[in-house]
Amino acid sequence: MTGFFVLFIYLGIFAASYFIVTKVVHHATIRDYTSLKTVTFGDESAVRPNRVAGIISIITIFFIWGMFTGSALLPRFLHAPAPFVGTTEFTYTVEANGETDDATVTVVVYPRDEKVDPPEVDPGEGLAKNDSIAIAQWRTGLLRVDNNDDVSKADGAEVIAINGQPIQRGETVQIENGSVTLSDKGTPNIAPSRGWQMEPLYLPPPEEVWKRTVTVLSEGFRNFTLWEHLGYSLFRVIAGFLLGALVGIPLGYAMGLSDWFRGWFDPIVEFMRPVPPLALIPLVIIWFGIGEGGKIILLFLAALWIMAIAARSGVSGVNISKVHAAYSLGASKWQIMRYVIIPNSLPEIFTGARVAMGVCWGTVVAAELVAAEQGAGMMIMVASRFQNTDIVILGIILIGIIGFGIDMLMRWAERILVPWKGKS
Amino acid sequence: MTGLSIQDLSMRFELPNGSAVQALENVSMELKEGELLSVLGPSGCGKTTLLNIVAGFLAPTSGKLILNGHEITGPDAERGMVFQKGALFEWMSVRENVGFGPKMKGMPEGEKAEIVDHLLDVVGLQDFKEKAVYELSGGMQQRVALARCLANDPDVILMDEPLGALDALTREKMQSLVLKLWKETGKTIILITHSVEEALLLGERLIVMAPRPGRIHKEYRLPFAELGVGADLREVKKHPDFAPKREEILSMIWDMEEEIMGRTEDAA
Numbered sequence: 001m002t003g004f005f006v007l008f009i010y011l012g013i014f015a016a017s018y019f020i021v022t023k024v025v026h027h028a029t030i031r032d033y034t035s036l037k038t039v040t041f042g043d044e045s046a047v048r049p050n051r052v053a054g055i056i057s058i059i060t061i062f063f064i065w066g067m068f069t070g071s072a073l074l075p076r077f078l079h080a081p082a083p084f085v086g087t088t089e090f091t092y093t094v095e096a097n098g099e100t101d102d103a104t105v106t107v108v109v110y111p112r113d114e115k116v117d118p119p120e121v122d123p124g125e126g127l128a129k130n131d132s133i134a135i136a137q138w139r140t141g142l143l144r145v146d147n148n149d150d151v152s153k154a155d156g157a158e159v160i161a162i163n164g165q166p167i168q169r170g171e172t173v174q175i176e177n178g179s180v181t182l183s184d185k186g187t188p189n190i191a192p193s194r195g196w197q198m199e200p201l202y203l204p205p206p207e208e209v210w211k212r213t214v215t216v217l218s219e220g221f222r223n224f225t226l227w228e229h230l231g232y233s234l235f236r237v238i239a240g241f242l243l244g245a246l247v248g249i250p251l252g253y254a255m256g257l258s259d260w261f262r263g264w265f266d267p268i269v270e271f272m273r274p275v276p277p278l279a280l281i282p283l284v285i286i287w288f289g290i291g292e293g294g295k296i297i298l299l300f301l302a303a304l305w306i307m308a309i310a311a312r313s314g315v316s317g318v319n320i321s322k323v324h325a326a327y328s329l330g331a332s333k334w335q336i337m338r339y340v341i342i343p344n345s346l347p348e349i350f351t352g353a354r355v356a357m358g359v360c361w362g363t364v365v366a367a368e369l370v371a372a373e374q375g376a377g378m379m380i381m382v383a384s385r386f387q388n389t390d391i392v393i394l395g396i397i398l399i400g401i402i403g404f405g406i407d408m409l410m411r412w413a414e415r416i417l418v419p420w421k422g423k424s
Numbered sequence: 425m426t427g428l429s430i431q432d433l434s435m436r437f438e439l440p441n442g443s444a445v446q447a448l449e450n451v452s453m454e455l456k457e458g459e460l461l462s463v464l465g466p467s468g469c470g471k472t473t474l475l476n477i478v479a480g481f482l483a484p485t486s487g488k489l490i491l492n493g494h495e496i497t498g499p500d501a502e503r504g505m506v507f508q509k510g511a512l513f514e515w516m517s518v519r520e521n522v523g524f525g526p527k528m529k530g531m532p533e534g535e536k537a538e539i540v541d542h543l544l545d546v547v548g549l550q551d552f553k554e555k556a557v558y559e560l561s562g563g564m565q566q567r568v569a570l571a572r573c574l575a576n577d578p579d580v581i582l583m584d585e586p587l588g589a590l591d592a593l594t595r596e597k598m599q600s601l602v603l604k605l606w607k608e609t610g611k612t613i614i615l616i617t618h619s620v621e622e623a624l625l626l627g628e629r630l631i632v633m634a635p636r637p638g639r640i641h642k643e644y645r646l647p648f649a650e651l652g653v654g655a656d657l658r659e660v661k662k663h664p665d666f667a668p669k670r671e672e673i674l675s676m677i678w679d680m681e682e683e684i685m686g687r688t689e690d691a692a
Contacts, residue, residue: 319510327480328505328578330528332528343515420514
């Protein structure tokens with residue numbers, strides 16, 4: 001239910017900001033060549049990401065996050081309805097041996113971290129006595145109303161109405177700020193209204209995640225600082241990737257240059273490529289244990305096939321005219337390799353390296369989820385076991401940022417090192 | 425003895441389906457040093473195969489090629505090649521591309537730079553020396569390819585439709601450049617082309633090849649290349665023999681094409 005509401009708000013913001021930005025504000029933009037194109041639908045080159053949309057998109061995510069977690073960063077009127085806190089009451093009617101009597105239940109709902117005891121209440125007259133209960137936010141409470149009554153359930157007492165509304169076992173009656181359900185055994189179960197906000201246990205507000213970030217930054221997590229956790233993950237990725245490239249690139253070249261190598265390794269490479277590296281984790285653990293070695297070997301295997309295939313297609317992608325021209329200019333085989341085949345394959349190798357780094361980053365996190373002493377994946381796995389959702393979210397954000405950063409770095413290196421990519 | 429001698433060359437490809445293609449059959453010709461030969465023919469007549477054999481990229485099934493007294497067995501710096509496109513090295517600047525041959529020989533830097541500078545002057549690209557080749561226009565790229573080939577000082581220059589991808593205006597300028605370079609360097613040049621006009625303009629000798637099997641159909645000796653050196657090529661085209669020759673060769677090629685079409689229709 002809340003989910004639909006979130007979706008509805010999200011789509012609402014999407015549509016509203018579209019109309020406001022494009023129809024109202026954006027009329028005064030610069031008119032460059034692309035903006036003068038009349039055919040834009042279907043012309044992919046005319047579709048450029050709208051910066052404003054990007055910014056609003058990110059703000060919207062944080063806005064909805066804050067809205068449904070009651071974030072202190074948002075003014076109160078923007079919050080989704082909060083769970084009830086305070087005191088409410090209802091009356092119940094007991095029937096025993098043909099007699100009926102009413103009594104009042106006082107319900108105190110307290111914020112989760114400020115536990116209070118049920119208040120003292122005047123028992124009142126009649127066979128049913130007044131009760132009280134204290135319930136934490138988002139929780140429900142069973143109240144054995146007959147405990148202090150003159151007749152108990154064992155004597156045949158039965159709750160027959162809540163606030164005057166008749167009720168039977170298994171039925172629910174709405175009361176002020178909540179509802180009361182009669183359990184199968186006839187005991188009222190009081191559920192104060194939960195509002196529409198997420199429980200911090202499931203989704204803490206943004207500022208809580210930030211606070212936790214600061215704590216983890218200063219105190220570390222599980223005997224290692226945050227930088228050590230991330231550093232270990234990065235080290236594994238880089239070591240595994242470098243080993244994979246070191247073996248995979250020469251292997252790919254050999255496969256691109258020799259019949260025998262192509263024939264020998266093609267079945268192995270083509271078979272191993274579609275095997276997800278994650279599927280190798282159990283075998284790697286059995287063979288190499290859960291230490292550093294096993295993880296680096298796993299990442300080596302993740303990078304190896306990708307790099308081999310990239311190098312192979314880099315070699316086979318060389319325009320034969322270039323090789324012929326080089327031979328006609330008197331180049332030896334070694335010189336062809338050094339001056340034609342290697343530079344010509346570099347763009348493909350960079351593309352492969354980008355893919356391999358992405359796969360390695362994903363694989364290392366997964367491997368650390370399974371077993372590790374330190375690392376980004378281990379951090380979120382352990383945090384989830386202790387229901388430290390804030391650390392889980394922090395970890396996911398950091399993993400995303402690092403993965404994105406790696407890709408940006410690779411693209412930058414590609415621009416600097418192989419400016420001729422896509423220019424032939 | 426100098427010059428290129430092609431003796432009884434045949435080339436037969438076996439296809440995977442068991443049939444075979446006779447790409448060349450008993451092709452023979454003698455080419456003296458410094459001759460400019462253009463080769464013309466409908467597609468499938470084996471002219472590119474012939475060039476690849478002369479370059480040493482393909483071994484003929486029978487026949488011999490003798491260049492300056494020794495047999496051709498593989499590619500060598502003595503036979504330079506200019507391709508239609510895509511043969512320049514994008515990872516090198518214009519200067520490095522032109523200096524590639526001398527560098528492979530291990531020529532000292534100073535000597536190499538001198539050759540490169542001279543050739544860039546000849547082809548008019550001195551100002552583009554440090555540019556990347558992909559920043560140049562198609563015509564400029566072909567100038568680089570010509571200069572790169574010349575930098576190696578080959579005995580024979582093989583050109584595989586070098587101007588085929590250029591626009592008409594650039595093409596005309598490049599034709600003048602080819603003639604100028606031929607006269608200045610005195611190289612033996614074999615030029616393959618699809619354009620009858622180009623074959624007439626850029627051939628002291630012109631060979632028309634016929635397809636299936638690829639063979640020499642007719643050979644001409646022409647005055648136009650000699651006339652065209654240093655002259656306006658449009659004037660050369662006004663020569664009284666030019667238009668009749670062009671018509672003659674065009675109808676010859678048309679007849680061949682029609683024969684091929686007819687044969688294919690009969691088969692179908």
